[in-house]
Amino acid sequence: MRTSGPALLPIFRSQRQAELLTWLYLRPGSEVTLSDLARRLDTSPGALHAEVERLVRAGLVRDRFEGRNRLLRADTSSRVARPLTEILMVTFGPQVVIAEEFADIAEAGQVVIYGSWARRHAGELGREPADVDVMVIGSPDRDAVYAAAERAEARLGLPVNTTVRSRTAWQQGSDPLVLTAKQDALVVLGGDAA
Numbered sequence: 247m248r249t250s251g252p253a254l255l256p257i258f259r260s261q262r263q264a265e266l267l268t269w270l271y272l273r274p275g276s277e278v279t280l281s282d283l284a285r286r287l288d289t290s291p292g293a294l295h296a297e298v299e300r301l302v303r304a305g306l307v308r309d310r311f312e313g314r315n316r317l318l319r320a321d322t323s324s325r326v327a328r329p330l331t332e333i334l335m336v337t338f339g340p341q342v343v344i345a346e347e348f349a350d351i352a353e354a355g356q357v358v359i360y361g362s363w364a365r366r367h368a369g370e371l372g373r374e375p376a377d378v379d380v381m382v383i384g385s386p387d388r389d390a391v392y393a394a395a396e397r398a399e400a401r402l403g404l405p406v407n408t409t410v411r412s413r414t415a416w417q418q419g420s421d422p423l424v425l426t427a428k429q430d431a432l433v434v435l436g437g438d439a440a
Contacts, residue, residue, distance in 0.1 A: 261369075262289060263297050268338040270307060270320040271331045280316045306330070336403060340378045341367065343401050345435040347394040348382065355413060356383040359433040360426075368431035377405040381427055383416045 258264040265287050269278070280298060284291040298318060301307040308321045321327065335343075340363055348357045359367075361379030366372060378398075382391050388410060395408040415421045419428055 262287065262294070264338055266294065266297055267301070267306065267330070268334045268342060270318060271327070271334050272339060272342045274320045274322050274331070277317045277319045280318060283318060335401070339402055340404070341433055341435070343398050344378065344380055344406070347398040348380070348435065351382065351386045351390045351394060356416070357435040358383065358427065359435065360430045364431040364433045367433055370431065377407055378402065380406055380408045382408065382410045384413055386410065
């Protein structure tokens, strides 16, 4: 089945290919099994197999076998590794970077990305997002939230607009910004934003 290219940057063959490359290239020192990568990308190993074969043949992904496990990693020796990593960081990187930078914030039960970046990630066509909108749901230390946003901005080269809302405000949905976010595309990072 032929899938369309991702709205975030339609130069990639498919959303799956872009997410596969993002996972590997934004973690260049990591090796992951094909089955673990499939689980992380919410697809089957069979569906991922053809993409991996294509990328190995192109010299973008390295593989090796350890017993029955096929281990994959980014081929950082490729001439295109650096520019590809930069492209992946500015397009698909927000999901990875925001998840990493906000992971250790105590009392942040949920972190969601909404707005233009989340809409492109969900497949809506449009101009390149100029920023990333993040809502932290819970009662975290606000200084820690703003420090995480600054670190994410430095890594992404994009403004990260961060707001904090209580769990009650999120659940009741009476706050205008919460209503806007809930009606938008959401990328949920940690917790369940339902």
